[in-house]
Amino acid sequence: MGIHSVGTSDAALVRRVQTGDTGAYAGLVARYRDRLGRYALHMLGNREDAEEVLQDAFVRAYRSLARCDDPERFGAWLYGILVNRCRTAGARAARRARRFVHDPTALETAPLAGPDGRTEWDDTVRWALARLPSESREAFLLKHVEELEYEDMARLTGAGISALKMRVKRAREQLQAMLKEAERV
């Protein structure tokens, strides 16, 4: 008997869910909501999309919980699901954006929204992050924000370690260049 405690391990909660205690899943959702939400928010650049993807990831994880081979690593497993959902949502958003532009020339020549008038560091960072290619943004966030090791990143993304290192390097260079550009405006 007793109640959920903050110290209840992921594995214990996962096993309780697997044996029919659906309510125990609430503990896992509460535990990972903000951290995974941060990744989704930075990856998608939009809170509404991020929350939708996050909810979807939690529900998909629940559906597949029987396939979570190592309940101790539930967090990493859940992370993998979220990374995939963000990729899908990002691709969908890109297609949606393209559908609203019918003039390819105008699209190519249109200036990107720049940091003009944005004096806040937060705006500048988000502006620069959004301009990174999605693969580079994903690699940068996992490495420098979520502070994962390359081995873990490789497991989550399915990409090779060399490719991931290259993506992170490019992201760093691009961010550096964009920040310089922003400072000049």
Next chain:
Amino acid sequence: MFDPVDDVIERIARHLRRPVHIDPALDGRVMREITELPTPGGATALGKAWRWLRRPHQVTLTPLGGLAAAAGLALVVLLSRMDPTAPAASRAESRAFQFVLVAPRATHISLVGDFNDWDATRTPMHRTGSEALWTAVVPLEPGRYHYAFFVDGSRWLADPSAPLARDEDYGAPSSVLTVGGGGS
């Protein structure tokens, strides 16, 4: 050596590492979705009982975001059956609603609302099933009700996944539950 590139990147990373707060109502939305799904990994007696309890329901969940260091959820479950304890005169129209609160650290919870004159002594919730579950069943006739959870004698908790009452007559947030007159 001082590397300006690393310095900028570290500044960006530090900025992005700041905690992000996602609306705790997301917990309720997730739990509402999964209660309709089969238990992953098979069933036990507890699982079967819990699924029986919630099968015919519409569910809304509440995270206990404001509860210190606690994670929790609330759900309002429509049992779709008559409340056997309801007065005979009202049986024809009232239906039983089960309010379920998952409150890991609470020691006492009352359901308060228009249906019990916001009297915290009239509808105490009871722990059932799971260790963290608190439940209370209330017969409700068709109408619109404001309600809230009164936790540990000091905290009022609205249900963020249910419509929030706009007219906060009681000075604390509350939620709205509308009971239809038909079969729903």
